[in-house]
Amino acid sequence: MSAPASKSPATLHDVAREAGVSLATASRSLNGSARKVNEAYRERVVEAAQRLGYTTNLFAQAVAKGSTTTVALLVADIADPYFSSIAAGVIDAASEENLVVTIAVTGRNAQRELETVRALRGQRPRVMILAGSRPTASAFQEELRAELTAFEDTGGKAAFISQDAPPFATVLLDNRRGAHDLAVSLAELGYRDVAVIAGPSEIRTAEERLDGFTAGLAEHGILLTPERIIQADFTRDGGYRGAQELLASGLAVDLIFAVNDVMAVGVVSALRNAGVVPGEEIGVAGYDDIPTVQDITPALTTVRIPLEDVGRRALRLATGSASSGAGTEAGDGPGTIPMKTILRESTPRRQA
Amino acid sequence: MSAPASKSPATLHDVAREAGVSLATASRSLNGSARKVNEAYRERVVEAAQRLGYTTNLFAQAVAKGSTTTVALLVADIADPYFSSIAAGVIDAASEENLVVTIAVTGRNAQRELETVRALRGQRPRVMILAGSRPTASAFQEELRAELTAFEDTGGKAAFISQDAPPFATVLLDNRRGAHDLAVSLAELGYRDVAVIAGPSEIRTAEERLDGFTAGLAEHGILLTPERIIQADFTRDGGYRGAQELLASGLAVDLIFAVNDVMAVGVVSALRNAGVVPGEEIGVAGYDDIPTVQDITPALTTVRIPLEDVGRRALRLATGSASSGAGTEAGDGPGTIPMKTILRESTPRRQA
DNA sequence: GGTAGCAGAGAAAGCGCTTACCGAAGCCTT
DNA sequence: AAGGCTTCGGTAAGCGCTTTCTCTGCTACC
Numbered sequence: 001m002s003a004p005a006s007k008s009p010a011t012l013h014d015v016a017r018e019a020g021v022s023l024a025t026a027s028r029s030l031n032g033s034a035r036k037v038n039e040a041y042r043e044r045v046v047e048a049a050q051r052l053g054y055t056t057n058l059f060a061q062a063v064a065k066g067s068t069t070t071v072a073l074l075v076a077d078i079a080d081p082y083f084s085s086i087a088a089g090v091i092d093a094a095s096e097e098n099l100v101v102t103i104a105v106t107g108r109n110a111q112r113e114l115e116t117v118r119a120l121r122g123q124r125p126r127v128m129i130l131a132g133s134r135p136t137a138s139a140f141q142e143e144l145r146a147e148l149t150a151f152e153d154t155g156g157k158a159a160f161i162s163q164d165a166p167p168f169a170t171v172l173l174d175n176r177r178g179a180h181d182l183a184v185s186l187a188e189l190g191y192r193d194v195a196v197i198a199g200p201s202e203i204r205t206a207e208e209r210l211d212g213f214t215a216g217l218a219e220h221g222i223l224l225t226p227e228r229i230i231q232a233d234f235t236r237d238g239g240y241r242g243a244q245e246l247l248a249s250g251l252a253v254d255l256i257f258a259v260n261d262v263m264a265v266g267v268v269s270a271l272r273n274a275g276v277v278p279g280e281e282i283g284v285a286g287y288d289d290i291p292t293v294q295d296i297t298p299a300l301t302t303v304r305i306p307l308e309d310v311g312r313r314a315l316r317l318a319t320g321s322a323s324s325g326a327g328t329e330a331g332d333g334p335g336t337i338p339m340k341t342i343l344r345e346s347t348p349r350r351q352a
Numbered sequence: 353m354s355a356p357a358s359k360s361p362a363t364l365h366d367v368a369r370e371a372g373v374s375l376a377t378a379s380r381s382l383n384g385s386a387r388k389v390n391e392a393y394r395e396r397v398v399e400a401a402q403r404l405g406y407t408t409n410l411f412a413q414a415v416a417k418g419s420t421t422t423v424a425l426l427v428a429d430i431a432d433p434y435f436s437s438i439a440a441g442v443i444d445a446a447s448e449e450n451l452v453v454t455i456a457v458t459g460r461n462a463q464r465e466l467e468t469v470r471a472l473r474g475q476r477p478r479v480m481i482l483a484g485s486r487p488t489a490s491a492f493q494e495e496l497r498a499e500l501t502a503f504e505d506t507g508g509k510a511a512f513i514s515q516d517a518p519p520f521a522t523v524l525l526d527n528r529r530g531a532h533d534l535a536v537s538l539a540e541l542g543y544r545d546v547a548v549i550a551g552p553s554e555i556r557t558a559e560e561r562l563d564g565f566t567a568g569l570a571e572h573g574i575l576l577t578p579e580r581i582i583q584a585d586f587t588r589d590g591g592y593r594g595a596q597e598l599l600a601s602g603l604a605v606d607l608i609f610a611v612n613d614v615m616a617v618g619v620v621s622a623l624r625n626a627g628v629v630p631g632e633e634i635g636v637a638g639y640d641d642i643p644t645v646q647d648i649t650p651a652l653t654t655v656r657i658p659l660e661d662v663g664r665r666a667l668r669l670a671t672g673s674a675s676s677g678a679g680t681e682a683g684d685g686p687g688t689i690p691m692k693t694i695l696r697e698s699t700p701r702r703q704a
Numbered sequence: 705g706g707t708a709g710c711a712g713a714g715a716a717a718g719c720g721c722t723t724a725c726c727g728a729a730g731c732c733t734t
Numbered sequence: 735a736a737g738g739c740t741t742c743g744g745t746a747a748g749c750g751c752t753t754t755c756t757c758t759g760c761t762a763c764c
């Protein structure tokens with residue numbers, strides 16, 4: 001049952017001996033060094049390494065070099081398609097730069113997020129990317145900021161996604177504008193009795209979407225009164241319950257906008273279970289354009305965010321390999337991601 | 353534009369000096385050591401560490417200790433809900449044991465997988481978890497096996513998910529039985545003209561599901577002829593095209609089973625676009641029970657796998673903290689995950 | 705032919721941490 | 735009261751790498 005006396009992995013030392021060269025030469029041969037190495041030597045070293053199944057111990061390398069090849073990514077929930085798509089982008093861009101990605105999940109919990117950041121700092125990652133944090137909770141806000149500042153002071157780089165956290169880099173999603181445009185489109189389609197399933201108020205993203213949406217409606221003379229705004233928690237079930245609550249309230253409603261798709265899916269389900277035909281009797285719109293929403297019935301109107309791109313962008317922004325200009329619409333300001341309203345069956349034109 | 357002369361992070365040395373104790377004492381105070389430390393000293397050290405914003409450099413610790421706190425997870429595609437759910441489980445279980453998880457994606461590419469394993473080895477992870485590999489491709493198979501063997505020989509532990517790779521630990525999903533039971537249920541519902549959207553033949557999981565399904569049908573006298581089996585690639589689009597192909601073939605079909613849900617979703621979409629009402633004219637079934645499938649119309653019949661559990665289990669299996677017995681059905685053999693057929697609207701009882 | 709100059713291998717000093725090992729101090733035993 | 739234990743700081747030797755610096759052996763130039 002017990003493991004066989006496991007030899008430890010081959011070290012550079014072993015390789016050097018095997019190749020009959022010095023430690024220094026071995027190091028220089030294997031890991032790109034500024035200095036040149038005699039080609040014959042290099043070959044011998046490479047062969048020896050191969051023979052011994054040697055792989056550079058990245059930890060040792062990191063301590064010697066004083067810098068790592070790690071990227072830390074914090075997400076609220078990796079099983080949520082919003083975050084997993086972003087993660088895919090981050091990982092993709094990272095592997096292009098030979099960086100490995102460590103993922104931690106914070107469960108939308110500020111306390112936990114702070115702890116995670118602290119723990120992750122021990123890894124001395126080159127960069128830290130935070131998605132889905134809720135920095136509005138000001139007590140933690142301060143501590144988090146302090147922690148990240150310390151991180152940056154010691155050579156790291158922090159980047160936020162969709163969260164404008166002033167001293168730090170951000171991949172800005174123009175949630176306000178996206179939601180605004182969506183509202184305008186919907187108003188033009190004839191919707192008037194609008195309700196919103198909002199997100200947790202401490203989450204900036206949620207707040208911005210609500211704001212933008214409200215503003216867009218206002219331009220068409222539609223007022224979003226407080227009782228038409230239901231708070232939920234970004235989950236499918238939250239959306240479901242929100243819709244139920246709305247139906248129970250007896251308010252006249254011809255459109256429900258959930259500030260993210262996951263909740264919108266819950267809304268659709270709730271409506272149907274309540275005997276309301278989504279899309280016909282009540283329109284439904286979401287936000288994010290996660291893959292699911294084009295497959296449900298009715299296909300959901302939403303706002304598309306190129307999530308993988310966002311992830312990639314965040315990484316590049318943080319590592320400094322910013323492909324400046326690419327993808328950034330002129331006038332959007334640097335780093336702002338374009339979004340697009342996608343109208344689908346869930347919000348047909350309203351017969352007046 | 354350039355960063356301010358960034359001081360490097362505080363070291364243990366700094367802490368020791370600040371607290372007026374020796375390096376050794378500082379180390380012992382901060383990182384659980386077998387030996388006792390005078391409480392007064394310990395406090396001073398802890399305070400000093402706090403004051404300096406010190407966090408143990410895990411890399412240095414790892415090189416000194418000769419062991420890390422890293423877990424490497426390889427998945428085919430992190431944006432696929434199948435894998436992201438597993439990842440969620442792995443991360444959850446890992447954080448319980450204070451391990452950090454590094455995720456790499458291999459894109460269902462054997463070559464890439466091999467390279468990734470090699471690269472990840474450099475991190476000297478405690479364990480490596482492989483999900484969605486395709487070890488049937490025998491050339492790489494050998495090399496991969498060799499690499500992993502070397503990994504284990506040097507103290508690591510490799511674990512596969514849903515992939516029986518003999519010398520290594522595995523969280524076995526009884527795909528064969530799950531698919532078998534599904535087939536039986538469907539046959540009992542009256543389906544006869546069955547077709548399958550199979551997965552890539554090198555992927556064991558795909559193969560097992562096809563096998564089990566075929567066997568289940570056979571018990572009810574239903575023969576699955578080769579032209580009724582379409583190969584696809586586990587993606588939504590693959591399922592979509594598979595269904596198109598099937599429709600174009602002119603075969604009589606009353607049920608399409610896609611070996612994973614993601615493809616099944618594509619099938620539903622293809623049917624509908626071709627003017628066929630899924631669930632009524634042709635039944636559809638999938639496998640995995642990803643969240644989406646209960647929200648699409650018709651809700652899909654599928655086989656439920658407790659994916660997060662699978663991830664958790666894999667981690668525990670690999671770290672040795674096996675909660676033996678928990679969740680394992682007696683007689684299933686250790687480590688086999690129970691699965692359950694979920695019948696939904698997409699496969700109503702067939703009128704004879 | 706002699707000296708300057710350069711290329712490039714090797715020795716050795718770290719990187720930040722852990723952990724034998726050493727030795728001073730306090731306690732007990734007889 | 736003296737020797738032997740136990741306790742617990744501190745010293746220093748690594749862990750597996752990188753990198754500076756030294757030093758040898760050439761080539762090159764006049």
